[in-house]
Amino acid sequence: MASHEFAKWRTTIASSLARQMTYKVDFFLMLIAPSIVFVSVNYTVWRSIFTLRGDAPIGGFSMDEMLRYQCWSLIAAFLIRSHRSWDLSEDIRMGRITAFLLYPFDLWKFHACEFLAFQFVQIVMAAIAIITMITIGLIPLPPLTCLIPGLFFSLSVSALWFLFEFAFGLVAFWLEETWILRFVFNLFAVLLSGAFIPIELFPQSLQAVLRYTPFPLIASLPVHLFLGSNVTPLPFAFMMMAIWMAIMTLASIVTWRRGIGLYSAAGM
Amino acid sequence: MARLQPYVQVLYQQILNSIAKIASFRFNVLLNIIVELSGFLTTYLAARFIFDHVDHIGPWNRPQFMMYIFWYQTVMCVHTSVIAPNFWNFATEVRTGSLDFRLLRPLGSLFDVFTAIQRPASLLIAPLNIGLLIYYGLQVKLTLLAWILLPLLLVMSLTLVFLIEMSISMSIFWTTAGDGINFLRMQGQQLQKWPDYVYPERIRRFLSTALPILIAITFPVRFVIDQSEWRGVVWVLIAIVAFWTMCGFLWKQGLRHYESASS
Numbered sequence: 132m133a134s135h136e137f138a139k140w141r142t143t144i145a146s147s148l149a150r151q152m153t154y155k156v157d158f159f160l161m162l163i164a165p166s167i168v169f170v171s172v173n174y175t176v177w178r179s180i181f182t183l184r185g186d187a188p189i190g191g192f193s194m195d196e197m198l199r200y201q202c203w204s205l206i207a208a209f210l211i212r213s214h215r216s217w218d219l220s221e222d223i224r225m226g227r228i229t230a231f232l233l234y235p236f237d238l239w240k241f242h243a244c245e246f247l248a249f250q251f252v253q254i255v256m257a258a259i260a261i262i263t264m265i266t267i268g269l270i271p272l273p274p275l276t277c278l279i280p281g282l283f284f285s286l287s288v289s290a291l292w293f294l295f296e297f298a299f300g301l302v303a304f305w306l307e308e309t310w311i312l313r314f315v316f317n318l319f320a321v322l323l324s325g326a327f328i329p330i331e332l333f334p335q336s337l338q339a340v341l342r343y344t345p346f347p348l349i350a351s352l353p354v355h356l357f358l359g360s361n362v363t364p365l366p367f368a369f370m371m372m373a374i375w376m377a378i379m380t381l382a383s384i385v386t387w388r389r390g391i392g393l394y395s396a397a398g399m
Numbered sequence: 400m401a402r403l404q405p406y407v408q409v410l411y412q413q414i415l416n417s418i419a420k421i422a423s424f425r426f427n428v429l430l431n432i433i434v435e436l437s438g439f440l441t442t443y444l445a446a447r448f449i450f451d452h453v454d455h456i457g458p459w460n461r462p463q464f465m466m467y468i469f470w471y472q473t474v475m476c477v478h479t480s481v482i483a484p485n486f487w488n489f490a491t492e493v494r495t496g497s498l499d500f501r502l503l504r505p506l507g508s509l510f511d512v513f514t515a516i517q518r519p520a521s522l523l524i525a526p527l528n529i530g531l532l533i534y535y536g537l538q539v540k541l542t543l544l545a546w547i548l549l550p551l552l553l554v555m556s557l558t559l560v561f562l563i564e565m566s567i568s569m570s571i572f573w574t575t576a577g578d579g580i581n582f583l584r585m586q587g588q589q590l591q592k593w594p595d596y597v598y599p600e601r602i603r604r605f606l607s608t609a610l611p612i613l614i615a616i617t618f619p620v621r622f623v624i625d626q627s628e629w630r631g632v633v634w635v636l637i638a639i640v641a642f643w644t645m646c647g648f649l650w651k652q653g654l655r656h657y658e659s660a661s662s
Contacts, residue, residue, distance in 0.1 A: 161579050175602070179456075318438060319437065
């Protein structure tokens with residue numbers, strides 16, 4: 132029974148991977164290029180800010196530390212916050228999830244497979260990015276004691292990101308334009324996660340509040356793990372991750388149960 | 400003037416239609432306002448957090464830099480409501496072949512394609528952006544000439560941003576990656592968020608000449624701060640003329656390549 136289930140997952144992941152790689156230009160322009168441009172701009176902006184003020188440190192960060200922070204921020208972005216649930220929203224709006232109500236494979240499992248296939252590509256992209264950055268001297272070779280915890284934590288948080296995306300996608304039962312929720316969440320996630328400005332530069336009161344939100348888990352914490360400069364206790368970080376995963380899982384279950392009651396299979 | 404009249408009438412009707420639409424879908428209006436406010440808030444906070452630790456970013460102090468930020472925000476606010484939805488629609492219409500219907504209309508096709516859809520809800524936040532632009536303009540102590548020319552320069556910024564993005568989106572005719580091209584176009588907006596001087600020399604030169612996305616906002620702002628920088632405005636005007644011509648050329652070439660899929 133378990134092997135039968137495993138075969139379904141493996142086949143779905145393989146087919147998702149093949150589908151994602153069919154439109155390589157779209158895949159690159161929509162999911163890879165934005166992260167590269169975002170971090171390249173951030174890297175350039177910070178380098179310019181430091182250079183134009185004579186390399187004086189900012190909020191305890193030297194120029195080298197800040198630039199390495201931005202490089203690892205790209206790796207964290209690849210591994211954690213690249214996945215999107217566009218297909219889910221469209222499938223609900225167009226009435227295409229009807230098939231999943233009949234298949235012996237749940238909708239959430241299908242999207243989890245899509246996510247895992249996507250993560251496989253993103254791990255390769257992250258590996259290429261790390262090797263490139265080491266080769267051209269943007270970052271030093273990280274010790275395994277930093278790299279392994281950083282990778283492990285990033286991949287764990289990516290599951291939380293998937294849950295957020297999945298929950299936003301399910302809102303399509305009520306809203307036509309679910310991109311709005313995703314877009315707003317992304318805007319705040321980029322700012323408050325420390326992907327561009329390290330959280331250490333935020334006002335103290337805001338830093339204290341952010342400890343209990345999922346945002347630092349999305350960029351600041353994994354980047355500091357990669358850099359070997361993490362000061363947040365890991366048990367606390369994993370506890371926060373587990374709490375937010377539980378919240379988002381619950382939200383997805385409730386949204387699904389209520390939404391499916393409204394589902395009219397439009398377009399079928 | 401008589402040639403322009405039908406265009407003005409059509410544009411007027413399109414605006415009325417879009418207003419009627421937002422009156423029907425009020426919740427969507429609210430969501431659009433939330434998007435705009437979120438964009439505004441995150442941009443403002445990012446600048447504020449940085450200026451908590453530094454006095455200047457390059458040659459500009461806080462009011463000058465914030466004026467740049469709200470110049471960009473004002474331009475993008477109009478862009479989001481009037482122009483942006485049409486880029487996404489254009490990609491869909493080329494892919495599905497429904498562009499045919501626009502080509503058959505007794506009106507300039509290019510006009511119809513890029514003005515058909517408007518999202519006026521986003522404009523509701525424009526007073527906030529313009530208000531802060533004026534506030535920081537007062538802090539910078541702009542001259543009377545700068546205040547007089549400011550609306551015209553804002554229109555120039557918007558026009559150049561639009562024309563550059565339009566020329567990028569024409570590549571949709573030659574590729575199946577319509578949405579990908581739109582994402583590429585949006586990356587240009589990411590680059591415009593910051594003044595040109597933060598970029599390394601080579602990138603700055605390329606993005607000020609071959610693909611002049613950096614000059615659209617930076618040069619007009621630099622001129623209102625310091626009127627001796629008038630050459631930048633001339634450069635923006637030249638870029639507008641060049642990209643206007645190029646868009647017309649690319650449109651004609653693109654239509655020759657258009658296969659009218661599925662129609």
